Amino acid sequence: MKMAQVTASALVLLCLVSANVASAEKVSFAKRQNLAADPSPEEKAVKSEKEEPVAAPPPEDKDRVAGPIPSKVVDWSQGSALDEGVQFLCASLWIGLLGSIPLALRFVSTKPVTKTEIGLSCVLWVCLFGGLWLFTNIILFQSPHFGTEIRPLTMVECIYLMSQVITTVGYGDITPAKPRGQVFVGLYVLGALFVISMLVSQLMAHMGKVAQEYEKKLLEQSQAADEALHRSRSESSLAHLHFIAGKPPPPDRKPLYRAMAIFAVVDLIFVTFFYTWPGEHKTFLECFYMSVITLSTVGFGAFTPLTEGGMIFDAFMMLFGSAALVNVIGNFGDLMVRQQKYEQFDPKACEHALERLEEKIKGTKVSELEFLQFALVSQGLVAEEEFDKISAAFKHLNPKSGAIQISDIASCINQSLKEP
Numbered sequence: 185m186k187m188a189q190v191t192a193s194a195l196v197l198l199c200l201v202s203a204n205v206a207s208a209e210k211v212s213f214a215k216r217q218n219l220a221a222d223p224s225p226e227e228k229a230v231k232s233e234k235e236e237p238v239a240a241p242p243p244e245d246k247d248r249v250a251g252p253i254p255s256k257v258v259d260w261s262q263g264s265a266l267d268e269g270v271q272f273l274c275a276s277l278w279i280g281l282l283g284s285i286p287l288a289l290r291f292v293s294t295k296p297v298t299k300t301e302i303g304l305s306c307v308l309w310v311c312l313f314g315g316l317w318l319f320t321n322i323i324l325f326q327s328p329h330f331g332t333e334i335r336p337l338t339m340v341e342c343i344y345l346m347s348q349v350i351t352t353v354g355y356g357d358i359t360p361a362k363p364r365g366q367v368f369v370g371l372y373v374l375g376a377l378f379v380i381s382m383l384v385s386q387l388m389a390h391m392g393k394v395a396q397e398y399e400k401k402l403l404e405q406s407q408a409a410d411e412a413l414h415r416s417r418s419e420s421s422l423a424h425l426h427f428i429a430g431k432p433p434p435p436d437r438k439p440l441y442r443a444m445a446i447f448a449v450v451d452l453i454f455v456t457f458f459y460t461w462p463g464e465h466k467t468f469l470e471c472f473y474m475s476v477i478t479l480s481t482v483g484f485g486a487f488t489p490l491t492e493g494g495m496i497f498d499a500f501m502m503l504f505g506s507a508a509l510v511n512v513i514g515n516f517g518d519l520m521v522r523q524q525k526y527e528q529f530d531p532k533a534c535e536h537a538l539e540r541l542e543e544k545i546k547g548t549k550v551s552e553l554e555f556l557q558f559a560l561v562s563q564g565l566v567a568e569e570e571f572d573k574i575s576a577a578f579k580h581l582n583p584k585s586g587a588i589q590i591s592d593i594a595s596c597i598n599q600s601l602k603e604p
């Protein structure tokens with residue numbers, strides 16, 4: 185819930201910033217239109233001297249299917265139309281959102297902070313702030329939107345490019361212009377990917393833990409409801425029989441459906457924004473195509489943001505959308521594993537475990553320890569050889585009357601920890 189509240193607050197703040205961006209872009213667009221409509225006399229003279237006869241374009245094919253239009257290139261050579269304060273706010277919000285993930289995970293977890301997590305957080309913040317400073321002050325970039333100009337990036341362009349790097353979208357509309365910058369950006373990408381992969385692994389582990397706790401809570405509620413409704417004993421007995429036999433339950437598809445619903449909402453927000461945002465000039469199908477290519481981190485680059493508002497929005501949605509898609513893929517993979525395990529269940533394994541149990545016990549009665557061993561082996565949770573190792577370790581401690589002292593276990597553990 186806490187992470188959901190933080191995410192909702194970030195989206196609200198993003199909407200407020202986008203509104204400010206829209207007003208600034210309208211003013212900038214109007215100025216450019218006026219300059220284009222009223223050229224100076226000197227510009228008219230130069231233009232008339234450079235004009236040469238050009239061959240007439242071929243007639244338009246009405247049956248041609250609409251596709252990517254390379255002519256949709258907006259001039260960004262004038263830099264940003266936003267105030268530096270607004271740009272800094274957008275960059276700080278983006279860096280804070282990404283850099284706070286390790287801290288947020290530690291805040292909602294009860295485990296102590298490790299040195300590895302502290303080092304990972306420090307490296308992440310250095311990568312984010314270092315990249316922001318270098319890309320906006322030192323390294324020169326080129327883009328079709330820059331024309332022939334080569335320059336450092338604005339803060340908005342920087343977080344837009346860094347989102348492409350972190351999520352591996354890689355539109356290719358902004359690239360380093362000089363060989364030294366290309367080498368450095370290549371090394372920066374490799375370092376950032378290592379850091380982000382570790383961060384994503386922690387995030388996915390936490391999400392898996394939260395999902396397990398949620399499923400456990402639902403199961404407890406379901407069991408409580410069953411007891412309240414006094415369900416028949418036959419159903420409870422059937423569940424125990426499935427457990428004893430080691431037969432896995434049918435896989436639950438609800439986690440996958442929830443993940444797909446979240447991704448659909450994110451994708452719908454993406455499509456709606458770029459279809460309605462002033463200056464983007466994209467059809468609905470183009471927006472849908474761009475959303476799928478972007479959120480899947482393929483990033484062909486046929487359709488990219490054309491406005492600063494689009495770059496800001498896309499910088500955040502790359503993070504949210506990629507995480508939502510990873511969640512879908514993770515749940516789908518888990519469902520496939522559970523489904524295969526359910527379909528590949530072999531009753532002969534249970535029969536084999538029962539035969540082994542009959543060979544080991546004396547008589548017809550089974551103790552609780554022997555039943556525990558049978559249940560774990562029949563379900564495939566523990567191999568039979570592991571029980572042999574455990575039994576050998578127990579006998580190594582010289583039990584007396586079938587029992588050992590806790591101090592013997594503690595001394596054995598301490599001795600094993602001291603060994604390299």
